[in-house]
Every structure is written in structure tokens, then in C-alpha cells.
Amino acid sequence: MRDSDLDEIRDLALFRDMDSEHFQNLMRGAYHQTFPPQVTLIEEGQQADFLHVITEGAVEMFARWNDRETTMAIVRPVSTFILAACINDAPYLMSARTLMPSRIVMIPGADLRKVFASDPIFAQAIVRELATCYRSVVRHAKGLKLRASKERLAAYLIRHAGPTTGVARFQLPIEKRLLASYLGMTPENLSRALRLLRDEGVAVDGLRVEVRDLAKLAAIARPNPLMDGAESCGEPDSNSHIRARIGSR
Amino acid sequence: MRDSDLDEIRDLALFRDMDSEHFQNLMRGAYHQTFPPQVTLIEEGQQADFLHVITEGAVEMFARWNDRETTMAIVRPVSTFILAACINDAPYLMSARTLMPSRIVMIPGADLRKVFASDPIFAQAIVRELATCYRSVVRHAKGLKLRASKERLAAYLIRHAGPTTGVARFQLPIEKRLLASYLGMTPENLSRALRLLRDEGVAVDGLRVEVRDLAKLAAIARPNPLMDGAESCGEPDSNSHIRARIGSR
DNA sequence: GCGCGAGGTTGATCCAAGTCAAAAAACTAC
DNA sequence: GTAGTTTTTTGACTTGGATCAACCTCGCGC
Numbered sequence: 346m347r348d349s350d351l352d353e354i355r356d357l358a359l360f361r362d363m364d365s366e367h368f369q370n371l372m373r374g375a376y377h378q379t380f381p382p383q384v385t386l387i388e389e390g391q392q393a394d395f396l397h398v399i400t401e402g403a404v405e406m407f408a409r410w411n412d413r414e415t416t417m418a419i420v421r422p423v424s425t426f427i428l429a430a431c432i433n434d435a436p437y438l439m440s441a442r443t444l445m446p447s448r449i450v451m452i453p454g455a456d457l458r459k460v461f462a463s464d465p466i467f468a469q470a471i472v473r474e475l476a477t478c479y480r481s482v483v484r485h486a487k488g489l490k491l492r493a494s495k496e497r498l499a500a501y502l503i504r505h506a507g508p509t510t511g512v513a514r515f516q517l518p519i520e521k522r523l524l525a526s527y528l529g530m531t532p533e534n535l536s537r538a539l540r541l542l543r544d545e546g547v548a549v550d551g552l553r554v555e556v557r558d559l560a561k562l563a564a565i566a567r568p569n570p571l572m573d574g575a576e577s578c579g580e581p582d583s584n585s586h587i588r589a590r591i592g593s594r
Numbered sequence: 595m596r597d598s599d600l601d602e603i604r605d606l607a608l609f610r611d612m613d614s615e616h617f618q619n620l621m622r623g624a625y626h627q628t629f630p631p632q633v634t635l636i637e638e639g640q641q642a643d644f645l646h647v648i649t650e651g652a653v654e655m656f657a658r659w660n661d662r663e664t665t666m667a668i669v670r671p672v673s674t675f676i677l678a679a680c681i682n683d684a685p686y687l688m689s690a691r692t693l694m695p696s697r698i699v700m701i702p703g704a705d706l707r708k709v710f711a712s713d714p715i716f717a718q719a720i721v722r723e724l725a726t727c728y729r730s731v732v733r734h735a736k737g738l739k740l741r742a743s744k745e746r747l748a749a750y751l752i753r754h755a756g757p758t759t760g761v762a763r764f765q766l767p768i769e770k771r772l773l774a775s776y777l778g779m780t781p782e783n784l785s786r787a788l789r790l791l792r793d794e795g796v797a798v799d800g801l802r803v804e805v806r807d808l809a810k811l812a813a814i815a816r817p818n819p820l821m822d823g824a825e826s827c828g829e830p831d832s833n834s835h836i837r838a839r840i841g842s843r
Numbered sequence: 844g845c846g847c848g849a850g851g852t853t854g855a856t857c858c859a860a861g862t863c864a865a866a867a868a869a870c871t872a873c
Numbered sequence: 874g875t876a877g878t879t880t881t882t883t884g885a886c887t888t889g890g891a892t893c894a895a896c897c898t899c900g901c902g903c
Binding site: 433567 | 684732
């Protein structure tokens, strides 16, 4: 594994404060692999053998039932996924696939559990990470139950507009089809909902979005830290590195 | 606090294996209080000052947004709630109210975090508890996104029918209005959905339910351990003590 | 017993969102 | 560039589920 990768992983909240030796123990048994797009990394139901850390690219977490499929989260570098299954040594509840060429560190679950048992600092970090993930899913569930689809979309746009006042410009971090699935609606409906938001000053061109009147959007989304808060974990897109890349079209 | 209560709390997975002294430290600062029904114990948005443990009664976890309200979980003795907010020292994402006269232990969050930092066994237990809660919400979210309301209801009934083969009889652990909210539908719709399930051999009289043909229900619910699995946390009703009480009407 | 209020059911109606189909646009590979 | 695939949009239609309103029923206090 490259040193620069190691440094990046080490810098994650999960690993930052832990004992160096323990970190090395974790990394010794770890693989760092590059995957092409559209590769299934994890199939739900499988036993959780590895904690995954994405260092490059993007991964979709999704779930299937009865021929239906839904996007549960998009994971971006650098962060971990399926920590909970790993800790509980239980089957994955979600599947994961790469959305683009991606590099993934895979840390054996057994090592994880071993180090976690012997390093209290690490255990604390895990707890914090888990609690954050938990809160993130609760937010997602609240959104699904309390907001209508148009409201969910508006809230999503506001979250991604950043703390701008006035006009916000940004790029959708994922395909609309995925965004629709994440937000719990059909692509057709997302398209129509975006159209409806035109009256609220939202202009969409491909993936580029311009929000001309945040206040108007906020009147629909009624954003609320208890649903739209920033402690994120799997919100597409939780990281800012995409936003930084936006150029003119 | 009564010794019998202490024993019961001590027997929770969360506290079972921890150091005795640490347990005492936790309990020293704890209050054990009895509340009448319909008392709001926690208001979402408040700072998480106490970990709550319910020892008697029932508590509804719910969330509000914009005049709408939804039931997120029902907590039964003996189990904890709002662990995640406490650990992260963050605002509660959900409110809690008693559904019946209930006894609640309140453990100061600061004590919790202190003990959690010094007792690795306890930290592990917290991790396991959190991971389980996390997985439970993921299941809930999957159900909301992948299943239609009739399917959610069917799945709920099957989960509560127990592992019976043939005819199952049991009692709904909560009012239908709450069940509807938990399942993400209106009371009217729940009523209609139950009516539709009559053709599938489901007979309902008040809170008493008789499932005459589990296979037929299963054909609708398509139950699946990855959505309906047993590692529960907040599923109404996760505990069996109510089922034990069912008598003839 | 009666009256009252909350929970539950039912029916009529409405609307949001899903489905189906087809066209348009965007991206890919050659 | 072109052909072919995938995504996105749009329109017409259907439907699941919400809403509104009336009514029933059960539990409870007097």
C-alpha cells in the first residue's frame, strides 16, 4: 500500500487517534485494490468479512427486495462503509457497487474486532462513527416519512447549495437516476419535480444546478438541523471534493 | 433505586459484562423515575443530557416536522434509548413520550461518556448496541423504500406472529393509530389494508389478530432476514412480555 | 344507566406519484 | 464523425394512498 494512502486513511476520524502499532496491525492484513466501475463489492446477505475504506472514486450502497432496488447512500473518499455489520459480525444489510473506478481498502473484520477490543481509543472512535452513521440513517428515515418527494428534493438541493446566500451554483454529484432512487422516487418524478421547482428559481442544465432564490426553496424544504444536519455519512455527496471541481460547461 | 431494578438494568446486554465499580459509578448519578402516560420525556433538538433506560411501561419515539408527526419506534422494557445522541453529545433527533405509566432510569451523559472512556468492555457493549440500532433503522428505511404499505403491514404481522407454523394468534402491542404511523401510513389506510388482508386469512378483532395462513401472508410480505431480521431495537413490539399476557377476550 | 371523547371504520373524493410509452438528449465506442 | 446504448424528459394514464367527513364503538367517568 502506498504511504500516501496510508496517511490518508490514518487521517480519518476513525483511525486518527489510535495507537500506531494497532494501526499497523490493522493495515498489515489489509488489501488495497482498484476496481473498475459497476463492480459489485458487497452483496447483501453475505457475511461481513471486511471493513471497507474508499480512498478514491465513489461507491453506491443499495438494497434489493423482490426485484425492486433502492439507493441507500453514496460513499465518497475518504470514508468507511459497512462498519456496523463488521462489528456485529453479521450479514451485510446493503450491497455496494462502484460507480466509477475506485480504490478500496479492505480490512479483515477479525483484525478489526481484535484491535477494537484492545485499543480503547479506537473503540471510542468506532462508537463515534457508528453513532454518526446511525443518526444519518435516522435523518434519512425521517425525511422519507415526513416529507413529500418535492420537499425531499428541495431539502437535498439546499443541503448541497452550501451556506451561500443569494444565488448558489453547484453540480449534482451523481446521476439523476441515482438521486431519484436515493430520494425515494422514480426518475420520471424527479424530472417533473425539478421542473416544478423552476417556478421557485431552480435552473437545471444537465448536472449543473443554479438556485436563484434560496429563501424560496427553503420555504418548501423547511430545512431543519434535525433532518438536514451536517454530521453526514453516506449522503450523496457528503464530501466537497466534487464541488471543488466544478468548471464552466 | 430498588435493588431488583438495578439487577434488571445490570442484566441488559449493555451493562452485563462491565466492571462492577464502573456500573456503580454510572448508577450513582442516575435517577429512576415513574412517569404517567403521555408525558414527553425528550423533545427533539434538546441537548442529550441523559441516557434513558426503560424498566417498566412503554415509550414512543417520534419525530416532527412542519406540523407532521411520525412514530419512529416503540421502546419496551428493559432497553435503552437515545444512546447515539448521548455518545455524540449531540441534540436528540427524536422525541420520546410515555404511552403508559412507565419507569425510566436516566443516566447522565457525562457519566456515560466518562465510564465509556475508561471501561473497554463497556465501550464494546456500546458499540454492539449502537451497531444493532443502526441496523434496525436501516431495516426500517429499506422497508419504507422497497415495500408498499400493504406489504409492510403483512411483514409486520409475520414478524409478530412468531415462528408458528399454521395458525398464529397474537395481540397488537400498540394502538392501531401508532402502528399506522410507524408503518408510514394513515390510520384509515391501515384499516383498509387490514381489510384487504382478510382475503389472505387475517382476522382482526380489536387488537387481537389471527393469521390463518402464514404462507399466504408471506407471499405478500416476502419476509427476508435482511429486512425482517430479529436483531431488533425499537420495533413495536420487540419484547415478548406482552405476547405472554394474551388471554381470551 | 347515560354522555362524552378518543380511537377506529367506512365511503367519497382528490392528488401525488408510479407506470407505460415514446421521443430527445447525452454519453461511448468505434 | 456515426451507431448504439443509456439516461433524461415528456405526455397520457393508472393507482396507491391521503384527505375529508360521517359514523360507529369502545372505554370511562359520572
